[in-house]
Amino acid sequence: MSYLYGGKILRVNLSRREARFVPTDRYASKYIGGRGTNARILYESVDVDTDPLGLENVVCFGTGPLSGTTFPGCSRTDVMCKSPVTNLIGNASVGGDWSAELKYAGWDHVVLEGKAEHPVYVDIHNDAVQIRDARALWGLTTYEAHEAIRNELGPDVKIIGIGPAGERMVTFATIHSNIGNSASRTGVGAVMGSKNVKAIAVRGTQGVGIADPKAFLEASLRAHNTIRASKYYExxxxxxxxxxxxxxxxxxxxxxxxxxxxxxxxxxxxxxxxxxxxxxxxxxxxxxxxxxxxxxxxxxxxxxxxxxxxxxxxxxxxxxxxxxxxxxxxxxxxxxxxxxxxxxxxxxxxxxxxxxxxxxxxxxxxxxxxxxxxxxxxxxxxxxxxxxxxxxxxxxxxxxxxxxxxxxxxxxxxxxxxxxxxxxxxxxxxxxMYGVNPRMHGMALAYAVGRRSDCIQDLDMVEVDIANFPVYPEMSEDEKKRLTDEEKALAERVSGKIGAGDLDGYQGKAEMTHDQGITTGLPDMMGTCKWHTKWLFMDIEPENYAEALSAGTGREVGVQELITASLRLRNVERVLECKMGRRRENDTIPEKEFGRPVARGFWKGKIGTDRKEFERMKDEYYALRGWDAKTGIPTVETLLQYGLDDMVEDLPGRGGFGERRPVSEGDDAKLPDLDGKKERDGGSRETKTATR
Amino acid sequence: MYSVINVDIEKCTGCRTCELACSLHNYGECNPSRSRIFVVRDQDEGLITTVPVVCQQCEKPLCLNMCPAQAISRDPETHAVVIDEDKCLGCRTCVYVCPFGAPSVDPRLGVAQKCDLCGGSPSCVAICPKKALSYVGAEEESLRRKRTRVERYLSVIGTRG
Structure with missing residues (x-):
């Protein structure tokens, strides 16, 4: 695999101070890259018993096939590990210039395993990988540490790393790159800190190969122009x-x-x-x-x-x-x-x-x-x-x-x-939770079923627009009405349900959330930015990715193939989450949000989320995803549909993770707990690992 | 009337899309280290400066005059200063004498490379999202600069903006 991919996944074992590589094409055909491949690597690496801050956890940094190319937004790195916050999947995405540089060095992913004896940083210069002493960097801020590494390795090295909070394993610590680029959510910085790794510095001069440069440049220019023509671009x-x-x-x-x-x-x-x-x-x-x-x-x-x-x-x-x-x-x-x-x-x-x-x-x-x-x-x-x-x-x-x-x-x-x-x-x-409140019902659903217990991935921005346009500071009344009507029509078109754009309603929200999950899964796998999709009102569609991938790899890539890959990805994540203990009852919002009158803003005086309707939205969403309505676990048929045959054995009733049981025995405090209640059935524990 | 690639440093956001388009157009791969335009980025304690460096097709090019192999000449159509790869020795004289350091010796080809204006339609300009790069007449650009400086002066003394 030469075109669009570096072709290699770097696995650094910090305990043994060893680096080895795995060919990317073991994953790429099915999981494309970025979050897709990361999810599969994580699935193979961690288990129900893995302590998020322990030796067995891994941190995966993933680029995608479009990282480092002319395709717009080409520099997103997906970071995945088991989260010390949720004890489920930890996942965050970060921009900057690191992702592109890693590709230029010939690597698609970096996986950190084990724990270094003392603070270190990983230095990747094309094929050469070194583990360097970072004791002098420990305690420095992200700005200072990056500066110190640049002074040591040269001004063109690109760096991603933690600050003092990550070193001390503050559970909501981040991994930072450049100035202000941050993989922030679910405590990925704490996991990097637990491994005694201050940073990963990369310098690459090899470039990304393109099968048909002219067609690829044209596809990129089209994508750039599509973004520039989007209504919010200016x-x-x-x-x-x-x-x-x-x-x-x-x-x-x-x-x-x-x-x-x-x-x-x-x-x-x-x-x-x-x-x-x-x-x-x-x-x-x-x-x-x-x-x-x-x-x-x-x-x-x-x-x-x-x-x-x-x-x-x-x-x-x-x-x-x-x-x-x-x-x-x-x-x-x-x-x-x-x-x-x-x-x-x-x-x-x-x-x-x-x-x-x-x-x-x-x-x-x-x-x-x-x-x-x-x-x-x-x-x-x-x-x-x-x-x-x-x-x-x-x-x-x-x-x-x-x-x-x-x-x-x-x-x-x-x-x-x-x-x-x-x-x-x-x-x-x-x-x-995000600053975004689960006031809109689609938003409440997005929070509940989101892959990292977060709304932002599946959140349908159409609803946000419908709420925002009427109060937009810079728009005329006519413009506000026109845009609101447009968005309402879009909501109905996407969901196929009348009234999907109604902020007080529950109709069509499951369809919109599901649709948004597909949309945002794609850039995460491509190594590009989801801001450019309809997630934030820009018009990059699966067609743009398909066009670029076809020109870049020289193999015809269809839109349906990409959508299927996005759906497959979410199922890999979901099986892993369920294996870690997540069930339907964990897919929820804070108890106090149910049936509660709202004090201000658009919703003033209205009742918050209705529990019965909320559960009904979840039913609809699970049905769309092919997940069991009672447990929230993907069904065998769903896994077979997406070619995840080898995961079937992990499902309940197949000798897999079986009935619900604590994520970590005897440690109730770390369980995902939503309302202070402690109703857990012990269940039987299995020590089978996911590694095959 | 010929055109050159003009750089507006204040507009540049440091996205480096120009580097990617340049390398893709010229070498069929996305590789900033082979690009003929290079964005120098400095981030001193969080203060970010980004400056694209690209050949300005000098009126009296030192590279052209100094090249020991006489490999550098002026393209009569585009007015670009171009390198004859067959003649180039890879001696880096052009790299050293250029006021901007714009040329570089490509490690794979072993010869000097510099902006040739893509034959009159530069890829970097076409893709630059912030229009920090423009391909306009050299005289037009110098007039534009005079005007923007005066506008800024007027806004500072408070008669405009």
């Missing part, structure tokens, strides 16, 4: 999502919207990052090969430089009612430097501050820190203690469930309104 290309995020807040979708339904609407006006953008943004920037440039590069004298985009705006501002844009900026920048997920951080802070307001926690629990809404000193102090794993910070660093257990053990039940403090936590399978 806006995202100039001011990014600064206005879009504002609309998300005003519509009640993000930030102060809910989960803490009591944010005073007057706060909407108090935080204004747009003037910050106008004053301090000196440049737009983005990843290798991207025409969108979604990131705003900021420099603030006295504070420093970083980049921001998208979700970073409302998270550490609205969520915690922090009206000071400079403090917000400092928090985001420190997250980047320390290698910690700003989304999780914000959601956890929002939860603790709500507990503080309710009187459930006080300074005796927080170690003297005042967590009143918007209290900058308190936030800063706890934030630094989390990164330093110091005192109460060490507890919070372990995640929401551990923190709730800590609080529950110290606060009497009556002060907790007869509930576990976990009840107020906005989490799915212990993963702190």
């Amino acid at each position: 806006e995202f290309h100039t001011i990014g999502l600064t206005l879009y995020e504002k609309a998300c807040i005003l519509s009640g979708l993000e930030g102060g919207g809910d989960g803490h339904a009591n944010v005073p609407p007057s706060f909407d006006e108090r935080f204004d990052y747009y003037s910050m953008f106008e004053k301090h943004c000196y440049k737009r920037t983005g990843c290798t090969g991207c025409p969108v440039h979604c990131m705003e590069a900021y420099h603030v004298g006295g504070l420093g430089s970083t980049v921001m985009s998208c979700e970073l705006y409302p998270q550490l501002s609205y969520e915690i009612r922090n009206a000071d844009p400079y403090f917000h900026y400092w928090l985001v920048m420190t997250c980047q430097k320390m290698g910690i997920d700003s989304v999780s951080t914000a959601t956890i802070f929002q939860w603790l501050m709500e507990l503080w307001e309710l009187g459930i926690i006080d300074s005796t629990i927080t170690g003297g820190i005042n967590l009143e809404w918007g209290n900058k000193d308190g936030v800063k102090e706890l934030f630094l203690r989390i990164i330093g794993s110091d005192g109460i910070g060490a507890v919070v660093a372990k995640g929401m469930k551990e923190t709730a257990d800590y609080i529950d053990a110290r606060v009497p039940l009556d002060r907790r309104y007869d509930k576990s403090s976990y009840w107020w936590a906005m989490q799915v399978n212990n993963n702190p």
Whole structure:
């Protein structure tokens, strides 16, 4: 396999200081690459018993066939491992320039196994792989460590690595690349830290082979022009999502919207990052090969430089009612430097501050820190203690469930309104939720069935648009109505159901979520960015990928083949999740979201998600996916349909993982737990490994 | 009236799509290390600077004058400074004397490579998403620059923007 692929997967065993390679074509024909191949490698490498921060876990870094090519958005790396947050699949995607460089070095994937004796970093220069001493880098921020490695290996080396938070295994630590590119969710940075690996540095000069260069360049140009003609391109290309995020807040979708339904609407006006953008943004920037440039590069004298985009705006501002844009900026920048997920951080802070307001926690629990809404000193102090794993910070660093257990053990039940403090936590399978609230019913479903207990992969942005257009700051009323109607028609077209665009309804949401899962699976496998698909209103379709793959590999690739691969991928992930203990009852949103009146925004006065309708949406979704309605496990027929014959033996009733049992014996605290209840049947444990 | 590739440093986002298109057009592979345009990226404590470096087809090209093999000449049609690969020694004189360091010796071919304007329709310009690269008349570009500088001056002193 020479065209489009490097052809080799690098497996680095850190315990034995060994590197070996596996041919990519063992996986590529079926799983394409990126998240697809990663999922299969993870499936073969970890098991139900694997400790996420232990020796047996692996971290897979994956590029795809279009990584490093002229195809737009060509530099996404998919990172996959078992998650220390959910104890299920940990997965995050990161941009920058690392993915392309890895391809130029002739590798498609890097898999880290075992644990190094002392801090190291991996140095890949084309075919040469070295494990280098990183003891001098341990403790450095991501900015400093990358600079130090560049000084050692040369200015053109591309780096991906962790910060101090990952070293200390803060469960929501990130893996960082360049400035502001981050694989943030599900604690992938902690797993890298558990292996004593500070970074992977790559330099490649070999290039990516193309079967038909002329046709490939034409296909790429068509894809570039398609993106440039998309309706949001001009806006995202100039001011990014600064206005879009504002609309998300005003519509009640993000930030102060809910989960803490009591944010005073007057706060909407108090935080204004747009003037910050106008004053301090000196440049737009983005990843290798991207025409969108979604990131705003900021420099603030006295504070420093970083980049921001998208979700970073409302998270550490609205969520915690922090009206000071400079403090917000400092928090985001420190997250980047320390290698910690700003989304999780914000959601956890929002939860603790709500507990503080309710009187459930006080300074005796927080170690003297005042967590009143918007209290900058308190936030800063706890934030630094989390990164330093110091005192109460060490507890919070372990995640929401551990923190709730800590609080529950110290606060009497009556002060907790007869509930576990976990009840107020906005989490799915212990993963702190995005700033996006599960207010829209399609969104609630996306959170519940999402592959990493996260909405963002399967979230249908059509619904977000329908909610956002009516409050969009820069549009005329006519334009708002026209666009809303367009989106409603699109929702009905995609789902085939009347009323699918109704924000209060439950019709067609399963179809839209399913469709979006297919859409976003493709760029994840290609090594490109899902922003360019209809996921974020841009028009890259499976046809574009098929065209590029055909020209690039010289083999005719059909659209249906790609869609099937995307569906296959999700089934591989789902079997692995189920093997790790996930079942239908884990596919849910926080208990408090059911049947609860909403306080503000578009949904003001309306009742939140209806439990019965929610379960019905799941039925529909499972039926579309070919998963068993009772358990949520893919059926034998589904696996056979996607050619996953060898996974069938892992299914219940086939000598596989059998009845539901704890993910890790005798360690209830780490179980995916949604409502504080502890109903687990022990079941029999098998030690069979997935490795074949 | 001939055209050259003009670089607007302020617009460049550092996406390197130009490098990819260049190498694909010229060598049939996506490989920035063989590209004839190169984006220099600097990130000093988070402050990002990106500058595309590409041949400016000088009026009095040092490379052309200094080449010991006389392998470099002016293309009469495109006005591009071009290298005759059969004559080139790979001695790197052009690399050293160029004010931008624009040419480079290709490791696989063993001869110097530089931008030849793709025969009059540069791939990098066609694909640059931010229009940081443009293929316009050299005089037109110098006038445009004068105008943008004045506009900026006017906005600074507060009579515009």
